[in-house]
Amino acid sequence: MISTETREPAIRVQAITKSFKDLHVLRGVDFDVAAGSIFALLGSNGAGKTTLVRILSTLLKANTGTATVHGFDVSSAPGEVRRSISLTGQFAAIDDMLTGRENLVLVAKLRHMKNPGTIADDMLARFSLTDAGNRRAATYSGGMRRRLDIAMSLIGDPPIIFLDEPTTGLDPQARIEVWQTVKELAKGGTTVLLTTQYLDEAEQLADRIAILHNGRIIQNGTLAELKQLLPSAKIEYVEKQPTLEEVFLALVGDDAASAGEESR
Ligand SMILES: Nc1ncnc2c1ncn2[C@@H]1O[C@H](COP(=O)(O)OP(=O)(O)O)[C@@H](O)[C@H]1O
Ligand SMILES: [Mg+2]
Secondary structure, three states: OHHHHHOOOOEEEEEEEEEEOOEEEEEEEEEEEOOOOEEEEEOOOOOOHHHHHHHHOOOOOOOEEEEEEOOEEOOOOHHHHHHHEEEEOOOOOOOOOOEHHHHHHHHHHHOOOOOHHHHHHHHHHHOOOOOOOOOEHHHOOHHHHHHHHHHHHOOOOOOEEEEEOOOOOOOHHHHHHHHHHHHHHHHOOOEEEEEEOOHHHHHHHOOEEEEEEOOEEEEEEOHHHHHOOOOOEEEOOEEEOOOHHHHHHHHHHHHHHHHHHHOO
16 A cells, blocks of 8 residues: 555646637546556536546646646657557547458557567457457457457557557447456556546446536545545445446536536
8 A cells, every 4th residue: 555655656746737729628637546457537518528538648738736647747758658558539540451360460560669569469459359369450340340449459468558548439238348458457557547438337346436517627536535535325224326427417407418518
């Protein structure tokens, strides 16, 4: 415990703001992500999750504030940050005409790795895609595609991975497959920052959950801590713990669904 507390956080976000013209998307965002943990950034559609991930992965510049990733400042050391991370977006970077294995080999070659074929085979095994490795990616199910996409982004073994809505658009079975993958990544020591609008996803995966709402982190804690924000409903003989959904709705109110519009 003490060692994780005293270790430098893998990601540190301090007072980040970002506006697009007069749309103030991020209004001062702060949080730390402990190395080796899974951190879920939870927010409604349009809350600014992707904007923040793009800032942390150096694709976008913040207006004010600072952020470090793997100890490197995103604005003064973007190259080092990029070498420390992988980013998987909502839309896969897969070439459908190639097989799963060929996609992996291609990425390994682009990253100048030695033995791209061996790396591809290792990744196929790690993501349970060996049997499908020589099939065109176009034939893959949603869950297989997302797993292949994550595998491609992990070539080079970055210590930190950003998963922007990794299961949006997937069927329930595929979501469970991706969850399993994410859990295994974290078990192997990778720090995972994932964004999601699904409360059950945060509940399933995250060591800590931060709720992004109206441009700020309005709550940040473990699932147990978030659940304590609401008194547990007492029914005769039975104590019912509030669900994360109840906590979320109580915190953000009825405007959760229209959060994106509101800040325009
Ligand atoms: N490049 C951009 N130019 C103008 N507005 C943008 C741009 N990127 C995002 N936005 C707006 O910022 C808000 C937050 O977007 P986003 O970060 O994608 O939210 P989320 O990922 O939480 O759904 C939205 O209202 C979106 O329309
Ligand atoms: Mg998004």
